[in-house]
Amino acid sequence: MQFNPISIVLTLVGGLLLAALLGWIRRPRLTVFVPRTFSYNQLSDKGHLVEVTVFNRGFKTEESIDVTLNPSLKYELLGANSPDATVDRNRLKMTRIAPSDEITMLLVVENGVFKPDDITQTVSKETKGVTVAKLEDVPPTAMQRVFLVGVFIVLPAVCYLGYVAINNAFTAPEPTAVAAAPIKTIGWTIPSFYQKDDNLLYKSLESGKLSVELGTLSAKGDIVSVPFQLRNDTNAVYNATLQAFTSTTDKRTPRYEQLISNVIVFPGGKTEKHINVAIPITATGNERIIFITVFLEDTNGETLKLNQNYIAPDKINQEPASAKRKNG
Known part of the structure; x- marks a missing residue:
């Protein structure tokens, strides 16, 4: 049997690329974002309101989520969109967050001015989270990542076949990724x-x-x-x-x-x-x-x-x- 070295190299590279793509798609993504703060409130003369959202953009349900905040400030939970959200001193705790879902909490913060830097650590049962400054930095959901990978793998192949079929008569336009807007x-x-x-x-x-x-x-x-x-x-x-x-x-x-x-x-x-x-x-x-x-x-x-x-x-x-x- 005659071996083609180029085919072996391409097979290895393709396998490594596929493994990297699957790892990128399946990687846990726990993200914390502070949409807004309110400087004035009638609940406390010394405090202000802070809205905190924790996103799960992974494939799996995240469990035992723990967000650690600046211990020098005092926190009180005013409201949340999930009964799983609680406050324990300077820690925000959530029992679980389903894939592609998020939990939003409204906090009363006293003893100082809250900043996104006051979020010191975010962890769950299986991963560590990150804090982002802008909504645009929140990663896409798992299904959106699958769609993006499919587009960028299938679309070049379709363009190449079209290029061969029309014998260089037309040049396939390069796809432009446009971020979804509200x-x-x-x-x-x-x-x-x-x-x-x-x-x-x-x-x-x-x-x-x-x-x-x-x-x-x-x-x-x-x-x-x-x-x-x-x-x-x-x-x-x-x-x-x-x-x-x-x-x-x-x-x-x-x-x-x-x-x-x-x-x-x-x-x-x-x-x-x-x-x-x-x-x-x-x-x-x-x-x-x-x-x-x-x-x-x-x-x-x-x-x-x-x-x-x-x-x-x-x-x-x-x-x-x-x-x-x-x-x-």
Whole structure:
């Protein structure tokens, strides 16, 4: 039998490349990101609010996640999108995070100003995590990595076959990788990592079976009531967290009144909730922008985040002086 050295070398190189790609795809990816901090809150005169999100972008469920924070600061858990999240002194603990899922926690931090550098270590049962400064640095999910590898292996082969077939008549264009950008669905801006065909909440919102709409604003002086109208025509139960504020809201209403959590909407049901924000009657420009966030979660742990910067109209219907509407 005659051996071809070039074939042997190519086989070895191909095997090593395939092993490297499989290792890259299957490598655990535990990532911590601090989307935002709020300098003012009504819960503590000495503290501020910090939002911390822990992503699992690997193939396997991460268990026993432990995020160690600066021990010189004091931490208290205000809310989370999972019952598995707890705070033990300067450590954030989570029992488990499913593949391609994340847990978000809202913390009250005292005794100093919290910075991303105050996250000193992130570990789970099987891996160590990293902290990123920008949302763009959060790695893609496992299935997205499989898709990327498939594209960059199959696409060059297709281009080469096309090149041979047309006998150098055309040059196959070089593919350009374009990062997914947030899209708008029915007025809501949806972050790119929620735009997945297997995300039932996203597909239900896109098809109209699930809707989150803003009703007509009403006001009593400078306090404006923002109505959230939620409708569920799916077969699943989902839990909603609603948030709304303006640039002047913190001066007029407590931070905790700008957030409504645990709004349960059953199949075939609908509900309406109100959040009060402050908009001076004489406000113009950016003072009339209402910053709105809606976070949805179903019983399977699927999540969806909606954002909208709503510009309040110049004329808002004023309620009678005797009328008084509370949040909820």
